[in-house]
Amino acid sequence: xxxxxxxxxxxxxxxxxxxxxxxxxxxxxxxxxxxxxxxxxxxxxxxxxxxxxxxxxxxxxxxxxxxxxxxxxxxxxxxxxxxxxxxxxxxxxxxxxxxxxxxxxxxxxxxxxxxxxxxxxxxxxxxxxxxxxxxxxxxxxxxxxxxxxxxxxxxxxxxxxxxxxxxxxxxxxxxxxxxxxxxxxxxxxxxxxxxxxxxxxxxxxxxxxxxxxxxxxxxxxxxxxxxxxxxxxxxxxxxxxxxxxxxxxxxxxxxxxxxxxxxxxxxxxxxxxxxxxxxxxxxxxxxxxxxxxxxxxxxxxxxxxxxxxxxxxxxxxxxxxxxxxxxxxxxxxxxxxxxxxxxxxxxxxxxxxxxxxxxxxxxxxxxxxxxxxxxxxxxxxxxxxxxxxxxxxxxxxxxxxxxxxxxxxxxxxxxxxxxxxxxxxxxxxxxxxxxxxxxxxxxxxxxxxxxxxxxxxxxxxxxxxxxxxxxxxxxxxxxxxxxxxxxxxxxxxxxxxxxxxxxxxxxxxxxxxxxxxxxxxxxxxxxxxxxxxxxxxxxxxxxxxxxxxxxxxxxxxxxxxxxxxxxxxxxxxxxxxxxxxxxxxxxxxxxxxxxxxxxxxxxxxxxxxxxxxxxxxxxxxxxxxxxxxxxxxxxxxxxxxxxxxxxxxxxxxxxxxxxxxxxxxxxxxxxxxxxxxxxxxxxxxxxxxxxxxxxxxxxxxxxxxxxxxxxxxxxxxxxxxxxxxxxxxxxxxxxxxxxxxxxxxxxxxxxxxxxxxxxxxxxxxxxxxxxxxxxxxxxxxxxxxxxxxxxxxxxxxxxxxxxxxxxxxxxxxxxxxxxxxxxxxxxxxx
Numbered sequence: 001x002x003x004x005x006x007x008x009x010x011x012x013x014x015x016x017x018x019x020x021x022x023x024x025x026x027x028x029x030x031x032x033x034x035x036x037x038x039x040x041x042x043x044x045x046x047x048x049x050x051x052x053x054x055x056x057x058x059x060x061x062x063x064x065x066x067x068x069x070x071x072x073x074x075x076x077x078x079x080x081x082x083x084x085x086x087x088x089x090x091x092x093x094x095x096x097x098x099x100x101x102x103x104x105x106x107x108x109x110x111x112x113x114x115x116x117x118x119x120x121x122x123x124x125x126x127x128x129x130x131x132x133x134x135x136x137x138x139x140x141x142x143x144x145x146x147x148x149x150x151x152x153x154x155x156x157x158x159x160x161x162x163x164x165x166x167x168x169x170x171x172x173x174x175x176x177x178x179x180x181x182x183x184x185x186x187x188x189x190x191x192x193x194x195x196x197x198x199x200x201x202x203x204x205x206x207x208x209x210x211x212x213x214x215x216x217x218x219x220x221x222x223x224x225x226x227x228x229x230x231x232x233x234x235x236x237x238x239x240x241x242x243x244x245x246x247x248x249x250x251x252x253x254x255x256x257x258x259x260x261x262x263x264x265x266x267x268x269x270x271x272x273x274x275x276x277x278x279x280x281x282x283x284x285x286x287x288x289x290x291x292x293x294x295x296x297x298x299x300x301x302x303x304x305x306x307x308x309x310x311x312x313x314x315x316x317x318x319x320x321x322x323x324x325x326x327x328x329x330x331x332x333x334x335x336x337x338x339x340x341x342x343x344x345x346x347x348x349x350x351x352x353x354x355x356x357x358x359x360x361x362x363x364x365x366x367x368x369x370x371x372x373x374x375x376x377x378x379x380x381x382x383x384x385x386x387x388x389x390x391x392x393x394x395x396x397x398x399x400x401x402x403x404x405x406x407x408x409x410x411x412x413x414x415x416x417x418x419x420x421x422x423x424x425x426x427x428x429x430x431x432x433x434x435x436x437x438x439x440x441x442x443x444x445x446x447x448x449x450x451x452x453x454x455x456x457x458x459x460x461x462x463x464x465x466x467x468x469x470x471x472x473x474x475x476x477x478x479x480x481x482x483x484x485x486x487x488x489x490x491x492x493x494x495x496x497x498x499x500x501x502x503x504x505x506x507x508x509x510x511x512x513x514x515x516x517x518x519x520x521x522x523x524x525x526x527x528x529x530x531x532x533x534x535x536x537x538x539x540x541x542x543x544x545x546x547x548x549x550x551x552x553x554x555x556x557x558x559x560x561x562x563x564x565x566x567x568x569x570x571x572x573x574x575x576x577x578x579x580x581x582x583x584x585x586x587x588x589x590x591x592x593x594x595x596x597x598x599x600x601x602x603x604x605x606x607x608x609x610x611x612x613x614x615x616x617x618x619x620x621x622x623x624x625x626x627x628x629x630x631x632x633x634x635x636x637x638x639x640x641x642x643x644x645x646x647x648x649x650x651x652x653x654x655x656x657x658x659x660x661x662x663x664x665x666x667x668x669x670x671x672x673x674x675x676x677x678x679x680x681x682x683x684x685x686x687x688x689x690x691x692x693x694x695x696x697x698x699x700x701x702x703x704x705x706x707x708x709x710x711x712x713x714x715x716x717x718x719x720x721x722x723x724x725x726x727x728x729x730x731x732x733x734x735x736x737x738x739x740x741x742x743x744x745x746x747x748x749x750x751x752x753x754x755x756x757x758x759x760x761x762x763x764x765x766x767x768x769x770x771x772x773x774x775x776x777x778x779x780x781x782x783x784x785x786x787x788x789x790x791x792x793x794x795x796x797x798x799x800x801x802x803x804x805x806x807x808x809x810x811x812x813x814x815x816x817x818x819x820x821x822x823x824x825x826x827x828x829x830x
Contacts, residue, residue, distance in 0.1 A: 036100060038156035045156060051096060051112050052119025053150035054126060055230045057223050060105040061139040062163070093122045099156055104163055104226045108154065123149035148195065148227050152250060153234030161254055163226050165199070167192075168255040170214040174236060174247045181244035182213045183237065190241075191232060191250075192217055196224020216255060229254065291465065294423050298469035301422020302501065303394040344580050345377060345625065346385055348573045352564050356386040356540070359562055363497045365532045366559040367552055368540045372566030373738070374720065375626035378542045379506055381566070387502055395473060395501040397421065397466070397537075402507040404520055410455045413520070417459060421466045456519060463527035471536045474500050493535040502538045503531060509545035525555035532556070546717070546724060568739060569623030575614050577625075579605045581632035610640045617645040622739020652744040656685070660721055661748075661758065675715035679765045680704045682758040684722060684734070689745035694734040696724065703766045756825040763815045763822070770808045770815075777801045777808075 038044050045053055099108040113122050126147045134144040169188065173180040183191075185201045192198060202216040219225040233252045237243030267274050300306050346353065359368055372378050383391070383398065390396045399420045407413040418426040474493055479485070484492060493500060505528065509521060528539040533556075541548065552561060569577065583603045605611055621627050627648060634644035660681040683704045687694050700709040713734070717724050720737040727733075736742045749755055781801050784794055 036102060036156065036158040038099065039097070043155055043157050045097075045099065045108060045110060045154060047110065048112075050115055051110060052122060053154070054109045054111065054123060054147050055106060055150055055154075055227060056109065056145055056147050057104070057106040057227050058137060058140060058143055058145050059107055060102065061137075062105040062222060062226075093117075093125075101156070101230070103158075103161070104230070105223075106226060106230070108150070108156065108230070119149055123147065143221075143223060146223075146227065148231045150231050151235050152232050154230050155233055162256075163222050163229075164254045164256050165219050165222050165225050166255040166257045167217045167219070167225055167229055168214055168253050169217060170212045170251040170253075172212055172249040172251050174249055178246045179244055180212065181237070181242060181248045183215070183242050183248070185215075187242045188215060188217060191235075191237075192228050195219075195228035195231065196221060212251075218257070225254070228252070290425065293425065294465050295469050295472070297424040298422045298466050299472060302397045302469065302473060342377075342380070342577075344573060344576045345569060346381075348569065349377075349381060349566070352566070353381065353386045355564065356382065360386075360390070360502065360538050361498055363494055363535070364562070365535065366556060367528065367532065367561045368538065369548060369552070369561050369563045370540060370542050370566065371546065371548065371563065372544060373568075373624070373723070374544050375624050375738075376544075376566040376568065377625050378544075378566055382504060382540055382542060387504070390502050396504065397470070397501060398504045398506060399524070400506045401520070401524070402510050405507075405510050410458070413455060414458045414462070417462050417520075421462065423462045423465060426462075456523065459520070459523045463523065467527065467531060467536060470501050470503070470531065474536060490535065497535070497538070500535065500537050502540060503528065504540045504542065506542045508541045508543040509548055509551060521551055522554070525552055529555040544720075546726065547714075567623075569625065569628070571618055571623065574618050574621070574623045574628050577628050578614060578618070578632045578635070579611065581629065582608075582611075582636060608635075610642075611635075613641040617641045620740070620743045621645050621648065624738050624740065627738070627740050648740060649743045649747060652738070652740050653747045656721070656741065656744055657748065657754070660685075660716075660719070661754075674719075675708075676712040677704070677765070678758070679762040680709075680712045681716065681721065682762060684716065685745045686749055686755075686758075688722070688734070688736055688742060689749040692735065692742065693725075696731045696734055699734060703769055704762060706769070752825055753829045756822040756829075760819055760822045760826070763819050767812055767815050767819075770812050774805055774808045777805050 039046055047053065094112045095109060096112050097110040099110070101107055111119075111122060113119065130145060130147060136142075136144045169192075171180050171182055182204075185203060188201055188203075189198065197220040199218040199220050200216075201218075204210065204213050204215060217225075217228075219228070229252045232250050235250045237248045237250070239245055239247065242248075356368065356370075370378050370382055383396070387396050404413060404416045404420065407416045415426060418424065471489070471493075475489055477499060478492060484495060487495065505524060508524070528541075531537045532539050541552065549561070568574075582605045617631075621631060630648060631641070631644050634647065635641055639647070661678055683702060684694075684699070687699070696713070699705055699713065705712060713722070713724065713731075716722050717737075721741070722737050723735045724731045725733045725735065736745065781798065784790075784798060787794075
């Protein structure tokens with residue numbers, strides 16, 4: 001009873017039934033079962049000369065680790081290994097100790113035998129009994145429990161090491177520094193084959209430097225490897241069996257064999273084949289899955305399919321609440337100031353609006369270009385008025401080039417372009433990762449694998465997907481019972497220009513002088529050309545750059561563009577705009593009790609007595625809409641028209657001074673390099689202050705523009721300091737960038753200190769240019785003077801050089817006199 005009670009104290013041992021003890025004085029009682037770390041947690045099992053060890057496998061489910069700890073599994077494993085103690089006592093054996101091996105689904109059993117017996121006899125008796133009475137567990141009925149005699153010195157450890165089919169057998173000496181023998185395949189086979197079927201034996205290569213020497217043995221089943229490892233670990237091979245003079249010890253451990261390693265080896269050893277296959281798979285997945293999603297997303301972006309504003313319920317609530325909100329707004333603040341007076345401008349430009357609408361009804365495979373300076377109302381003219389019907393039909397796509405061009409780096413540029421057309425999903429961050437993969441592939445194979453894509457390729461994908469979505473929208477209204485149902489898609493689009501959507505490309509050539517801007521604009525122009533030539537969509541370009549014909553001409557070299565140039569409003573329209581802007585908010589002016597009935601009927605503009613000044617100040621301000629709106633707001637704030645215009649001129653002069661004259665080193669505030677110098681900008685300002693227009697070629701003759709004059713004028717035009725007018729395709733005249741700039745130029749010139757400082761800089765540059773010329777003339781004279789003889793033919797050349805030097809010296813003296821007078825101003829004025 002004591003033995004049974006001690007064994008059942010540990011649940012993991014309940015699968016080993018307790019033997020019935022025979023009352024013989026020569027047999028000792030069994031000791032208690034130990035843990036998985038050996039006796040006294042030493043990792044070893046100590047034996048006396050008349051003791052032996054058996055190992056039993058398949059006592060627990062090996063393939064399902066968590067089931068080894070379930071009590072019902074342990075209780076169900078009631079085998080007859082230890083129940084029939086009479087069989088064991090016939091050979092004089094007695095169970096001494098049991099050591100479970102949960103990770104290996106087995107257990108060690110230490111037994112005691114009589115001196116005249118040996119452990120092999122006991123082990124053979126147990127094996128015969130198990131063959132006669134097999135124990136088949138329910139989780140593996142085809143593999144019964146087996147027992148094996150432990151001939152080595154097992155290492156009973158509880159490390160986190162899982163069994164495997166492969167064993168690593170190391171050959172160790174019996175004493176430190178002693179010789180060790182390396183067993184061959186035949187000798188290893190003789191030792192390990194009795195425990196199970198061997199799949200392979202791999203010995204260590206002869207040229208390997210790894211010590212100690214070892215060999216791999218692969219079993220067909222994990223259970224066979226477990227039995228061999230626990231029975232032969234620590235076994236000393238004697239000399240007759242190949243162990244050498246002093247013997248060789250087996251140290252056996254489990255070796256995890258890589259599953260599918262040949263696949264990875266093949267992949268890493270054949271990159272020239274694998275990388276193209278991977279690229280093809282990625283491209284195929286992208287085309288099959290993502291491209292249809294992106295086309296649908298672009299189509300929804302254009303047609304507003306998922307916009308809440310198009311919901312029926314939302315529109316009803318919006319309609320019901322608009323009247324109430326309008327009345328409240330009129331009572332409190334009047335109507336929106338942004339629309340105040342704009343009707344006057346649109347009435348003045350009604351012909352341009354009708355012209356654009358008529359062009360959209362015609363079949364013409366060319367561009368519509370609306371050009372005008374900033375603040376001239378290009379976007380409002382086209383989108384809010386000319387395309388009002390198209391917008392109601394959800395057939396307008398607006399592409400703003402400004403956020404695309406201002407993005408820094410390929411990833412942000414791709415993301416900005418995708419957001420303009422609704423291209424989703426977009427993986428702009430993958431471009432950097434693909435670049436690294438492509439670099440790695442080039443290092444392995446010597447050629448690029450094609451993972452990374454250039455900005456050109458990415459933009460082409462975005463525009464091509466957008467073209468597919470636009471064509472789908474254009475063909476949406478087509479039905480099978482139409483009278484022209486027999487036409488092809490291209491013929492149908494050519495016959496129905498009113499069905500084509502409209503693409504508006506705003507801010508075209510914005511910052512076109514920046515590095516890399518040409519790629520974005522060239523791709524846009526090429527894409528727009530494909531849309532128009534294939535009759536997929538109408539394309540309207542909005543730009544403030546006068547050189548747009550160069551960029552668009554490369555995309556459509558054989559087409560004549562349809563152009564509308566927006567100028568500043570006429571003086572009469574500008575005056576009506578300001579007055580209409582003042583009268584638009586008449587609800588704000590509450591009549592007082594002292595006012596008469598006639599006074600209450602007057603509009604705000606009729607009540608003001610200072611609006612007669614508009615006839616004098618509007619010519620100074622010009623017809624730029626942004627400046628006129630600024631003027632109207634100042635007048636409404638209580639300023640007189642004269643004071644408001646002077647304030648606007650003063651502000652413009654400060655902007656010109658800061659942006660064009662006071663930035664040293666030729667660099668702007670954002671750090672970009674400018675292509676004009678301060679003397680060049682000041683020369684233009686002084687000349688335009690004296691004259692409304694300048695001759696373009698006459699400016700190039702001035703000293704400040706003798707070097708790269710065309711480039712400087714183009715840069716100043718791009719910076720909007722000036723406007724350049726063309727005649728027959730060539731630049732002919734120069735004017736201020738905005739009408740208000742001319743009085744601002746005059747105010748800057750009237751500032752004596754500023755004018756003296758700028759003129760001094762111009763004179764300094766002129767003196768430097770003359771000195772350079774004199775140096776060139778003197779070098780040529782020195783070269784002629786070194787000739788051994790002075791031919792008479794060179795006399796005229798020498799006289800010409802001397803005359804040039806004299807003229808240059810005269811100019812330098814005149815410049816220095818002017819500089820002296822300017823310096824007196826600088827030292828006497830503030």
